[in-house]
Amino acid sequence: xxxLHNPRRAWLLxxxxxxxxxxxxxxxxxxxxxxxxxxxxxxxxxxxxxxxTDRAVLGATPDAVEMARAIxxxxxxxxxxxxxxxxxxxxxxxxxxxxEDDEVDAWLHPVDGGWVLTSESSEQDAxxxxxxxxxxxxxxxxxxxSAGTTIETLEAGSAVTTDFLRGxxxxxxxxxxxxxxxxxxxxxxxxxFGMQLASSVxxxxxxxxxxxxxxxxxxxxxxxxxxLGNTALALLQLLVYLVVGLVGLSFTSYRSYVPELxxxxxxxxxxxxxxxxxxxxxxxxxxxxxxxxxxxxxTSTPLTMLMLVMxxxxxxxxxxxxxxxxxxPPVSAVVMPKRILAGGVEWWEPLLALGLxxxxxxxxxxxxxxxxRRALLQTGGRVSLRQAWSxxx
Amino acid sequence: MLEIRELTRRFGDHTxxxxxxxxxxxxxxxxxxxANGAGKTTTMRMVMxxxxxxxxxxxxxxxxxxxxxxxAFGYMPEERGLYPKQPVLDQLVYLAQLKGMARAAARARVLxxxxxxxxxxxxxxxxxxxxxxxxxRAQIIASVLPxxxxxxxxxxxxxxxxxxxxxxxxxxxxxxxEGVPVLFSSHQLDLVERVCDRxxxxxxxxxxxxxxxxxxxxxxxxxxxxxxxxxxGWVRDQRGLAVLDLDGSTALVEVREPGxxxxxxxEATRRGDVHEFVRVRPALSEIxxxxxx
Numbered sequence: 281x282x283x284l285h286n287p288r289r290a291w292l293l294x295x296x297x298x299x300x301x302x303x304x305x306x307x308x309x310x311x312x313x314x315x316x317x318x319x320x321x322x323x324x325x326x327x328x329x330x331x332x333t334d335r336a337v338l339g340a341t342p343d344a345v346e347m348a349r350a351i352x353x354x355x356x357x358x359x360x361x362x363x364x365x366x367x368x369x370x371x372x373x374x375x376x377x378x379x380e381d382d383e384v385d386a387w388l389h390p391v392d393g394g395w396v397l398t399s400e401s402s403e404q405d406a407x408x409x410x411x412x413x414x415x416x417x418x419x420x421x422x423x424x425x426s427a428g429t430t431i432e433t434l435e436a437g438s439a440v441t442t443d444f445l446r447g448x449x450x451x452x453x454x455x456x457x458x459x460x461x462x463x464x465x466x467x468x469x470x471x472x473f474g475m476q477l478a479s480s481v482x483x484x485x486x487x488x489x490x491x492x493x494x495x496x497x498x499x500x501x502x503x504x505x506x507x508l509g510n511t512a513l514a515l516l517q518l519l520v521y522l523v524v525g526l527v528g529l530s531f532t533s534y535r536s537y538v539p540e541l542x543x544x545x546x547x548x549x550x551x552x553x554x555x556x557x558x559x560x561x562x563x564x565x566x567x568x569x570x571x572x573x574x575x576x577x578x579t580s581t582p583l584t585m586l587m588l589v590m591x592x593x594x595x596x597x598x599x600x601x602x603x604x605x606x607x608x609p610p611v612s613a614v615v616m617p618k619r620i621l622a623g624g625v626e627w628w629e630p631l632l633a634l635g636l637x638x639x640x641x642x643x644x645x646x647x648x649x650x651x652x653r654r655a656l657l658q659t660g661g662r663v664s665l666r667q668a669w670s671x672x673x
Numbered sequence: 674m675l676e677i678r679e680l681t682r683r684f685g686d687h688t689x690x691x692x693x694x695x696x697x698x699x700x701x702x703x704x705x706x707x708a709n710g711a712g713k714t715t716t717m718r719m720v721m722x723x724x725x726x727x728x729x730x731x732x733x734x735x736x737x738x739x740x741x742x743x744x745a746f747g748y749m750p751e752e753r754g755l756y757p758k759q760p761v762l763d764q765l766v767y768l769a770q771l772k773g774m775a776r777a778a779a780r781a782r783v784l785x786x787x788x789x790x791x792x793x794x795x796x797x798x799x800x801x802x803x804x805x806x807x808x809x810r811a812q813i814i815a816s817v818l819p820x821x822x823x824x825x826x827x828x829x830x831x832x833x834x835x836x837x838x839x840x841x842x843x844x845x846x847x848x849x850x851e852g853v854p855v856l857f858s859s860h861q862l863d864l865v866e867r868v869c870d871r872x873x874x875x876x877x878x879x880x881x882x883x884x885x886x887x888x889x890x891x892x893x894x895x896x897x898x899x900x901x902x903x904x905x906g907w908v909r910d911q912r913g914l915a916v917l918d919l920d921g922s923t924a925l926v927e928v929r930e931p932g933x934x935x936x937x938x939x940e941a942t943r944r945g946d947v948h949e950f951v952r953v954r955p956a957l958s959e960i961x962x963x964x965x966x
Contacts, residue, residue, distance in 0.1 A: 290771055293767065293770050293771055294771075297767050300763075301756070301758070301759055305758075483756065483757070484756075486754070487753065487754030487755060487756070487757070488750040488751070488752055488753045488754065489753070489754065489755055489756065491718070491721070491723045491748065491750040491753075492748055492749075492750065492753075492768060492815060492816075493768075493771060494721075494722070494723045495721045495722060495723055495743050495744070495746065495748045496744050496768070496771045496772045496773075497744075497771050498740070657718075657723050657724060
């Protein structure tokens, strides 16, 4: 018939159907929005925690007023997130009453050979730390004056500054945390989208709509369309999370890390793409081996095991093990981005790992296509891998 | 014309379809009957190319069928369904597009067919919200998209109410009038007898009978019923006949030697009154039972 198009574009039709039917699916939308809300909430909380100032009220009996005033004045220089206000108290009993009524957070008073800061419990860490520093400064300055010298003379040559060969601790901690987020996002996306892909394959098989489709287009177009559609969706969702995460981060005190994280994030997307295509093909095979949704548990077990290995490998491997794993597909999909984050990776290492992962993806596409094609049209019960591989078409 | 030649399919040691040959002529409805497990579905899946062929071939217009030929066929699988969570209109347009129709044309055609099957107001509903009968109607629409070159339908009438059966038959007739060959399987013999032009009977993977309904009823040993004025017991002594049933003045005989029925008639007229002498053609269900026994 002359009005009919060439079937070469069939995979595109399938891809579009996958995209449209998922994007209009409420579960998918609600899930994505919820995840973004959680992300924003978490970052917002961190930022708030970060920026907020501790306000403390320091009570002082007449003999301590002078010292308390010194603390109040000097506190912001000691701790930039601490603001101290002083309240004068008549005597000890008034001070104790004020503490119990929560009118003051701590009460400062002198004793023989020192000062005491009394509070209800040990929650006033910032105030205590500031009081220690200030009291010491004031007392030492007094002592130095009576000895005929100055603080500066006493402290000369005693400063220790720090210098690190391999980055600083905060940077390493940030790399570790973001690395965990990468591994987790990969795991989550591969599991959620993989399961969805497998169940949609079963849905088609169970409803026999796959027979109508098989009579119309080659099955590899159906597989390609499903894998591409789901990959595009997963990538899109991931992109949203990453952008929200990075933009959110720029509102916190970690904003200086954002430019540094953007490069690894792009690498992560590339590794995710190759790794996800490979896994998506395997998920489609797991679906095609099952005849009913109930079978999926069994046919997908090897795959869920693999995902767990990837997750724990990604989270826990370090040292030489991490270096080796960063080249072994599909684990390399999560381990290499983590290494890139930590730094100290030669320029060719990510390229080699990505090349190997892409080769692995091609192999799974080839093997997966054969298994999928043969298992998909077999009805009645579960199909074993061996049956699917050797079955006549 | 669709020709099935020596088609064979084995599942392990079991031969599900064993050298089955028959034809589905242009413009005719060919009914495909047989017990459960006789191999109807397996044969139809091989014709549609969704199941591999172990032996034999399928010819379309006299040459081996190709994937592109099949793409223009309308097919309705057994135990079917559609995507449960997609609107009816969307997925019918999708299926039509997979078969090569342009989007706009597919949409127009689907809307026209939905209208015709009384589903126009349900076009945006998810398939799972439709009643089983309406889901079946949507299936039928899926199978006649775009304009099929041939129709291969596995149990198209199962689950349909009589009104829906009629509109389905009308739709199929429309296609046969255009010269489209139609092959459909069914368990409802009365329906098959009423609707189809030709019949193929399958039993245990083999084709045991094929032809028009009249042809099939004419084949086999001729039988006659004789009703005479007196007692008909004398027919027992006639040569070249087997008496199947005898009840007073009525006898049912089977002709074993050609011409024996003429001698019986002559003898009956000689003996007295003949009230009835008629050829008995077996009902389709009888042919079916005998063929598949």
